[in-house]
Amino acid sequence: MTVADELSEYVARVRILSWNISDDSFVTHPAEFRALVLRANADVLLLDEVSPLADIDRLNDVIANLRSKDDEPWHVSVGASGGRQRNVIASRAPQESLPEFSSIIPYPEADRLVIKEQMSPRARSNPGWSMDNGIPVNGALILSNDRRLLAVSADLQCCGGDHESWQEYRRRVEVREIRRRIRDVLARTPVDGIVLAGDFNSVNTNIPLVILMGPYDPPNASLIPAEIYHLDGSTAWTWDGRGTPFPSSALDYQLYSPQSLRVRKGFIVDSEDFLSEELADLGLQPETSSQLSNHRPLVVEYTWH
Numbered sequence: 001m002t003v004a005d006e007l008s009e010y011v012a013r014v015r016i017l018s019w020n021i022s023d024d025s026f027v028t029h030p031a032e033f034r035a036l037v038l039r040a041n042a043d044v045l046l047l048d049e050v051s052p053l054a055d056i057d058r059l060n061d062v063i064a065n066l067r068s069k070d071d072e073p074w075h076v077s078v079g080a081s082g083g084r085q086r087n088v089i090a091s092r093a094p095q096e097s098l099p100e101f102s103s104i105i106p107y108p109e110a111d112r113l114v115i116k117e118q119m120s121p122r123a124r125s126n127p128g129w130s131m132d133n134g135i136p137v138n139g140a141l142i143l144s145n146d147r148r149l150l151a152v153s154a155d156l157q158c159c160g161g162d163h164e165s166w167q168e169y170r171r172r173v174e175v176r177e178i179r180r181r182i183r184d185v186l187a188r189t190p191v192d193g194i195v196l197a198g199d200f201n202s203v204n205t206n207i208p209l210v211i212l213m214g215p216y217d218p219p220n221a222s223l224i225p226a227e228i229y230h231l232d233g234s235t236a237w238t239w240d241g242r243g244t245p246f247p248s249s250a251l252d253y254q255l256y257s258p259q260s261l262r263v264r265k266g267f268i269v270d271s272e273d274f275l276s277e278e279l280a281d282l283g284l285q286p287e288t289s290s291q292l293s294n295h296r297p298l299v300v301e302y303t304w305h
Contacts, residue, residue, distance in 0.1 A: 012145035013264065014109050017042035018197035018254050020049045020155060020295035022276040026059045029292055034062050034298055035282040036269055036292070037153060039078045040299040044142060045090040048155035048198045052084060064091050078139025079153070081105045084128055087138035087153035094143045100181040101139035101152070102186075107131045111173040112123035118166035118238045129157075135174045137198075139185070140258070147192040150185060154178055154198035157210060163204050171201065171208040186217045193304065194220050197297060199239075212255060220257035228254075228266035238268060240294050254300050266300035 017040040017243065018255055026033045037045065045063070056078055063074045075095045079087040081104045106114070112131055116124060136155040141148050160167025178196075194216070195198050202209055214222035229236050232254070237248035256263070271279065272289040279285065289296060 014303040015042045016044045017297050017299050018046040020199040020289040021047050022293040024051045025292040026062050029059050030062050032288050043092050046197045047088040047155035048153050050086045050088050050300035059249035077140045081134035082136025083133030085155040089140045091142045096141040098139050100184050104134035115166050115170050137178050150191045150194045152196040156201045158201045168204050175208045175211040196289040219259050223255035224258050226254045226263050230268045238296050261302040264301045264303045271295040
């Protein structure tokens, strides 16, 4: 071990798992869900697309079992906005709630009308695409290592392969509102770093992703995506398109403020990548990840500058 490696052992770190869990896998497969989260060994969980019908008490039970006997209880924030796609933020460190993200975040009325005009009658009648429950996003300040980390989890509108589709337009509306609220937080209270994660559904253009990257107020003036891969070191898809007409692709990201945070290491969690010995230790099968969600969790360990 080099001197630099030895010094890095003393650098304050925060390890974040973000995951589109697609409804309620912590209810339907609690043991497998817990095993994968344990494998991630995360300090913060950013879970998106959590069904409003899911029993949050069950999630609290699973999270409580992640800690050892002497650990403090986890802190959990359940987003109010997003309807069927709520966002949950759980952390070992204490959280501070944010008024900017604590209630339903409406779509601007002018944009709402444009989106509805572009939707087909069938799309307007689809309850899963209703805008009544607000934009799917949640945010909290996590008080970690004497630092104030702004953690934001989001799940953008899906689908829409055409760059002029209402889905793409809606994604851009969503990210502009999310960026505006992040700016409001930065203007109101001290923040040492930012991590914004979730399913960005970049199926057509990367413009929504670019909008989310900034600009913001200094010192955290911009965000960049963490570059991580599956355990093979080359595969980067996060959404599994096998068995569908669509290719597997990277739809999920963690964006972070490079002015304050550095990526130490990270990987995309997939039980198919685990060795047989590790699967046995965790009580998992190679197909477990596919059973839990079409999306794979992202795990990134950051160090503070």
